[in-house]
Amino acid sequence: MYDFLIAAHGHHLGPEAGNNWNRIRRENLSNGGLLPATVTQHFRAIISDVLFKDHFDNPAEQVNVANVEALRQLCLEAIQREFGS
Numbered sequence: 715m716y717d718f719l720i721a722a723h724g725h726h727l728g729p730e731a732g733n734n735w736n737r738i739r740r741e742n743l744s745n746g747g748l749l750p751a752t753v754t755q756h757f758r759a760i761i762s763d764v765l766f767k768d769h770f771d772n773p774a775e776q777v778n779v780a781n782v783e784a785l786r787q788l789c790l791e792a793i794q795r796e797f798g799s
Contacts, residue, residue: 716786
């Protein structure tokens, strides 16, 4: 989700990208329950911000990319702690 949001920032989604975004939203809502507690609050804030967005080119409704990048980093750190050597 994070990489998609960063890439989609400032763009209007075409039909195929829109279909991918719908799939990504469904998967992330389901997978959100699997996140460690250290990132759950940040995830909820991001998902509530982007859940109903279908396009990312409206300047008045821009996704906070800094928050998305911070959450991505938190997830990577949690993965490293859990599965790193």
